[in-house]
Amino acid sequence: MSNPMIAEVTRGSIVESRHTGxxxxxxxxxxxxxxxxxxAAAIYPRSAVKAFxxxxxxxxxxxxxxxxTQEEIALCCSSHNGEASHVRVAQSLLAKAxxxxxxxECGAHWPLHEATRLELIxxxxxxxxxxxxxxxxxxxxxxxxxxxxADPHGYADPAHPVQxxxxxxxxxxxxxxxxxxxxxxxxxSVPTWAIPLQxxxxxxxRFSDADNTAARRIIxxxxxxxxxxxxxxxxxxxxxxxxxxxxxxxxxEGVYCAAIPHAGLGLALKIDDGASRAAEVGIxxxxxxxxxxxPEERAQLARFSHHGLVNxxxxxxxxxxxxxx
Amino acid sequence: MSNPMIAEVTRGSIVESRHTGxxxxxxxxxxxxxxxxxxAAAIYPRSAVKAFxxxxxxxxxxxxxxxxTQEEIALCCSSHNGEASHVRVAQSLLAKAxxxxxxxECGAHWPLHEATRLELIxxxxxxxxxxxxxxxxxxxxxxxxxxxxADPHGYADPAHPVQxxxxxxxxxxxxxxxxxxxxxxxxxSVPTWAIPLQxxxxxxxRFSDADNTAARRIIxxxxxxxxxxxxxxxxxxxxxxxxxxxxxxxxxEGVYCAAIPHAGLGLALKIDDGASRAAEVGIxxxxxxxxxxxPEERAQLARFSHHGLVNxxxxxxxxxxxxxx
Numbered sequence: 001m002s003n004p005m006i007a008e009v010t011r012g013s014i015v016e017s018r019h020t021g022x023x024x025x026x027x028x029x030x031x032x033x034x035x036x037x038x039x040a041a042a043i044y045p046r047s048a049v050k051a052f053x054x055x056x057x058x059x060x061x062x063x064x065x066x067x068x069t070q071e072e073i074a075l076c077c078s079s080h081n082g083e084a085s086h087v088r089v090a091q092s093l094l095a096k097a098x099x100x101x102x103x104x105e106c107g108a109h110w111p112l113h114e115a116t117r118l119e120l121i122x123x124x125x126x127x128x129x130x131x132x133x134x135x136x137x138x139x140x141x142x143x144x145x146x147x148x149x150a151d152p153h154g155y156a157d158p159a160h161p162v163q164x165x166x167x168x169x170x171x172x173x174x175x176x177x178x179x180x181x182x183x184x185x186x187x188x189s190v191p192t193w194a195i196p197l198q199x200x201x202x203x204x205x206r207f208s209d210a211d212n213t214a215a216r217r218i219i220x221x222x223x224x225x226x227x228x229x230x231x232x233x234x235x236x237x238x239x240x241x242x243x244x245x246x247x248x249x250x251x252x253e254g255v256y257c258a259a260i261p262h263a264g265l266g267l268a269l270k271i272d273d274g275a276s277r278a279a280e281v282g283i284x285x286x287x288x289x290x291x292x293x294x295p296e297e298r299a300q301l302a303r304f305s306h307h308g309l310v311n312x313x314x315x316x317x318x319x320x321x322x323x324x325x
Numbered sequence: 326m327s328n329p330m331i332a333e334v335t336r337g338s339i340v341e342s343r344h345t346g347x348x349x350x351x352x353x354x355x356x357x358x359x360x361x362x363x364x365a366a367a368i369y370p371r372s373a374v375k376a377f378x379x380x381x382x383x384x385x386x387x388x389x390x391x392x393x394t395q396e397e398i399a400l401c402c403s404s405h406n407g408e409a410s411h412v413r414v415a416q417s418l419l420a421k422a423x424x425x426x427x428x429x430e431c432g433a434h435w436p437l438h439e440a441t442r443l444e445l446i447x448x449x450x451x452x453x454x455x456x457x458x459x460x461x462x463x464x465x466x467x468x469x470x471x472x473x474x475a476d477p478h479g480y481a482d483p484a485h486p487v488q489x490x491x492x493x494x495x496x497x498x499x500x501x502x503x504x505x506x507x508x509x510x511x512x513x514s515v516p517t518w519a520i521p522l523q524x525x526x527x528x529x530x531r532f533s534d535a536d537n538t539a540a541r542r543i544i545x546x547x548x549x550x551x552x553x554x555x556x557x558x559x560x561x562x563x564x565x566x567x568x569x570x571x572x573x574x575x576x577x578e579g580v581y582c583a584a585i586p587h588a589g590l591g592l593a594l595k596i597d598d599g600a601s602r603a604a605e606v607g608i609x610x611x612x613x614x615x616x617x618x619x620p621e622e623r624a625q626l627a628r629f630s631h632h633g634l635v636n637x638x639x640x641x642x643x644x645x646x647x648x649x650x
Contacts, residue, residue, distance in 0.1 A: 272342065273343060
């Protein structure tokens with residue numbers, strides 16, 4: 001493995017920790033516009049492909065049939081904070097399609113948003129599946145199961161019609177036959193198929209295509225409701241609020257993907273060691289280095305490519321920074 | 326940088342993430358018994374040297390003067406969970422030396438132990454400095470300030486007599502003049518001096534020396550009270566309960582150090598990217614590979630060199646494993 005340095009963490013005058021990785025920027029014809037590292041290696045995209053997993057929900061007509069709003073579609077593509085509005089929208093997605101919380105197969109965890117979590121615990125509440133950061137995606141999958149006339153139970157199983165349809169669509173947009181790829185179980189228990197990084201970037205380039213009406217609807221939904229995709233203080237939300245012309249999505253274990261519709265480009269990045277802190281500043285620095293932005297947009301992206309590191313007393317002790325800019 | 330692979334994280338049939346790093350095993354004469362990677366590079370040892378920071382507390386006579394118990398000395402070397410007994414012992418350390426919680430300069434955070442944290446929040450409590458995982462070390466530093474007749478305020482400052490004494494002693498045992506080394510601010514606001522990995526291992530080899538009476542007292546304290554050093558379910562506590570002849574201590578950003586008194590060896594390990602999950606299985610695999618154990622001890626250490634990875638529904642989805650065994 002000889003992937004290049006993507007991010008560094010400093011403390012005082014020296015670099016304390018280092019993160020290597022790989023990335024590919026690809027256009028809709030599959031041409032590599034920029035890349036470093038082993039972009040042929042297959043990686044698990046994890047939550048970075050929630051927008052791809054959402055495509056069949058739109059294309060099958062399920063979203064229209066159940067009257068899903070743009071806010072609700074945005075939550076289907078989210079790794080959310082479990083804040084009150086996220087929970088409300090997830091519950092609406094379930095109710096509109098005739099589903100209910102006991103059908104969830106994502107598992108429960110406390111809301112990721114600290115103030116929400118503290119309020120819930122102080123009130124004697126418990127962690128629920130609807131608080132799971134993937135509860136929007138799972139509500140979309142349950143709606144798709146209903147629309148397909150399939151048993152909603154077991155919708156997370158790789159052999160369930162919902163996952164088969166998602167695998168076929170995701171394989172198509174990335175030009176990879178997922179049946180021949182390694183498959184893992186994601187944190188929320190749905191399958192995650194391994195996809196070469198370059199093909200993942202190709203998928204996001206095709207997702208950027210103006211002729212892809214379902215993708216355009218998803219991108220517009222997320223652009224209109226960036227809070228739904230993550231939440232208060234979260235990188236995805238803040239970056240898309242600052243630069244609305246980019247679509248970004250994080251995935252566990254150091255994955256980040258992006259679509260740049262106005263330039264027809266897709267981007268995929270993986271940090272070798274799986275660190276989110278490196279993936280965040282890494283994707284911002286790769287994006288900022290592309291020649292497709294206004295000076296204002298580029299300045300915003302550069303701003304997200306580094307941030308201070310503070311300790312328990314809020315003393316700034318170092319910096320997390322992308323090294324590609 | 327060409328440090329070797331130390332740990333891998335698998336999911337399904339493939340390796341999802343990878344952690345490189347370096348380690349050195351050194352004897353009391355400074356001879357390298359085993360090493361891989363750049364062991365001349367200076368790293369911040371962070372909390373892995375709490376036992377060194379505790380030496381002046383013993384050697385100055387402060388611990389005897391204030392009547393500190395072995396349990397209390399163990400807490401001075403801890404990164405603890407904030408469980409009830411940790412808090413009780415920290416408060417005792419403060420009280421015996423005439424100090425009090427408002428003097429703490431470590432900052433507050435919620436107890437790391439989940440059940441303790443939930444109980445505290447449900448009861449309407451707030452996070453306090455005494456819950457900080459470093460509150461034992463800081464109570465020791467405050468006691469040392471009293472013993473030296475120094476103003477306890479500002480004891481975390483690198484120029485304070487407490488930190489000067491610690492820097493001199495730590496530099497001595499590691500054979501490094503810390504005045505010439507980079508210094509950062511630790512998570513708990515005390516200085517952390519950069520030390521070459523090989524010298525850090527030398528320090529722990531000398532710490533293993535039977536003639537080092539203060540070190541022997543610390544090792545015996547930790548051996549008698551491994552719960553005090555970390556807590557329920559924590560790696561340091563579990564490993565020292567399973568293999569009492571080893572002394573191990575974790576530090577932030579992927580550092581692990583160990584002393585093996587019966588063999589007169591010291592060990593220091595740093596994961597390049599700062600991941601604790603890799604440092605844990607890494608130190609266990611390096612230890613297990615040394616020819617200084619009974620078969621039972623070696624089997625225990627090997628057991629700690631890998632563990633399953635479970636998702637939100639407790640499904641085992643992969644493994645975290647040291648690759649050096």
